[in-house]
Amino acid sequence: MKKIMFIVFSACLALQAGAASFLPLSATQIQQMQVQWGHLQTQPTGLSASYPAEVVLPPTQSRIVTAPQAGLITQLSVSVGDTVKQGQVIGQISSPDLISLQSSYLQSETQARLNDQALKRDQELFNEGVIAQRRLQETQTAYETSQALMHERKQTLKLAGLSEAHIQQLTQKRRMQNGLAIIAPISGQVMEQQQPVGARVDLSMPIYTISNPKPLWLMIQLPVAQASKLSPGAAVRLPKLGLTAKVDTVLRQLNKNNQTTQVRASISQGAEQLSIGQIVDVALVENTAKDSFTVARSAVARQGEQAVIFVQQPNGIAVTPVNILLEQDQHLTIKADLKGNEMIAVHGVAALKGHWLGMGGK
Structure with missing residues (x-):
């Protein structure tokens, strides 16, 4: 008996997944479910689904500080993590x-x-x-x-x-001097210290690595179809951090295993919020935002792979399927066949979902 009920229930879900459903609920029923309404917000700029990107330091933003002459390191005035300015004296070497x-x-x-x-x-x-x-x-x-x-x-x-x-x-x-100053070649942060005070070094032996983490690169892994739409100067977003980067180049080399390619974007403003090697979610900015909306995460009900929102109607509620384009903390970017001036349920969604699936209400 349970098996038959499960089959019938699954068939109902399959029918509901194809198009919008209508729930003929009265105002009293809606009030009993403690449903609260909110305005549907049009997404001003269309965003694609999110793609992974690795934060990379451009090679031109890093310098290895080497020993200017063979000798003994007598002083090191900065450590890993310290910020230095170009031309700053960061150590001394005594050199016969x-x-x-x-x-x-x-x-x-x-x-x-x-x-x-x-x-x-x-x-x-x-x-x-x-x-x-x-x-x-x-x-x-x-x-x-x-x-x-x-x-x-x-x-x-x-x-x-x-x-x-x-x-x-x-x-x-x-008058001759036997000491040499170790000078910072660029402004930035000390990322690595290769030698301690008292070490004897040869000419050009590494002492420090200094990096300027601004700008940074985002190496974005994209499907070929998405990468082909991009060109240098296009904007990409980091929705969870509220940052924007600009595309530098699209690499014309495919990963044969998954048919993706890399897109390189640069980010300067807000780069201090990122760490080298960090994996972040990046969304592409689309040219058109037609049928795209921003809704609260609590407004979307999910059943398996299907997602719906509940739209207010004069005589009830329309259960409207949506396509989730982007997830950003407590908000989602969705695409749906709506005008943009509708009222949608933002609270009490669980009760509406239960009624929709036939597990609650009368």
């Missing part, structure tokens, strides 16, 4: 090799200065006819060679981490 580089530069600078004086003297002697042109040419060659060597060693000091101001001070005061 730096002394040798400075000494070589000073020697080349001295020789270049002497050759400059010799060239000026021989130029005057040549003009007076005291020396031959060959002598002047030899002096000119020596001057140019010494200038090239000086500029080469000056550039080596810059690569080692000395600034133009420090090199100028070295040239003027002839």
Whole structure:
């Protein structure tokens, strides 16, 4: 007997799933069910169903801070999680090799200065006819060679981490320094520290990793049909966070297992709410919002895969099937064959559902 009743009940559900049903309820019955009504809200912008996206840091937004010279780390002034500014001193290295580089530069600078004086003297002697042109040419060659060597060693000091101001001070005061500042190459957050204070490092050995998490990328996994509708500049939404991103590019490479492709979008405003590696839900902004509405989650009744809302009518209630496009916390974006000015049940939906399924009411 129970099996027969279940078959009949399932058949009723199948008939109801095909189209809207009408519940001829009186005002008294509706009041007894404690039904409350609310206005159906037209969705101003159409949103697609949600798709997964991974938050990724663009490679141009990350820098590895390396040792400017081999030596001993004597100070590190920031730690993982700290925020730094471009050009900020974040550590110090003591480097014996730096002394040798400075000494070589000073020697080349001295020789270049002497050759400059010799060239000026021989130029005057040549003009007076005291020396031959060959002598002047030899002096000119020596001057140019010494200038090239000086500029080469000056550039080596810059690569080692000395600034133009420090090199100028070295040239003027002839006083060498054995310490080098570790400078932040970009503004951002310290994501990783590879070396501790007291560590001996070689040239270009990693010390810090600094990342600027603004903007961030969203790598969205989309079906081919949806991806083909997008172009650079199109907007996508993160409904649960209330954020918007812009499409950068659509990758023309398919995942052969599920026939999806990746779309890359950038987000700047609100990027601080996201974490690298986080998986978020993204909805595409559609060009048309026809027949799309926003309703409270409590207004939608579900039966299996079917979803319905209860629309107020003069002599009862219309049970209207809906297609759920997007779920956002306590609100749903639905598509339904409605005008947009209807009143729908927002409370007492469970009682209406029970009456609809024949399990309550008279």
